[in-house]
Amino acid sequence: MARRPSAQDTARLALVIGTLGVVFGDIGTSPAISVLSAMEGLKVVDSSLEEAVVPGTAAIIVLLFLVQRRGTAAVGRVLGPVMIAWFVAIGACGAAGIADHPEILRALLPSDGAGFLFGHFGTAFFALAAVVLAATGAEAWV
Incomplete structure (x- = not known):
């Protein structure tokens, strides 16, 4: 049984x-x-x-x-140069944006991040949740 x-x-x-x-x-x-x-x-x-x-x-x-x-090597040979061009282009746009507004680098300071987290916890909680979803690819399920 x-x-x-x-x-x-x-x-x-x-x-x-x-x-x-x-x-x-x-x-x-x-x-x-x-x-x-x-x-x-x-x-x-x-x-x-x-x-x-x-x-x-x-x-x-x-x-x-x-x-x-045909395999990842064949795909990589075709898309590799495209990806390099893409990353160079967005890097150049980012560098130009930083040159125009260098104060944006302040966002990298851990003290500002902690201030945002503790000063606006409700908003920060959902912002961090969105970061996790985007980083894991799970945003497709939301």
């Missing part, structure tokens, strides 16, 4: 299923959300490009999955 699963067994099973759901959901949605977010930047450049966002996103995702089977 088979034993009946205990509450602890059921909890463990729920944890495993939940964890697998989050992992596979994140794997499935993160690339699409990342590409869609980038493509939505087209609307900032020109609002008439809004109609191209979804089809462009779909085309990029399909192309990435078709090329992916």
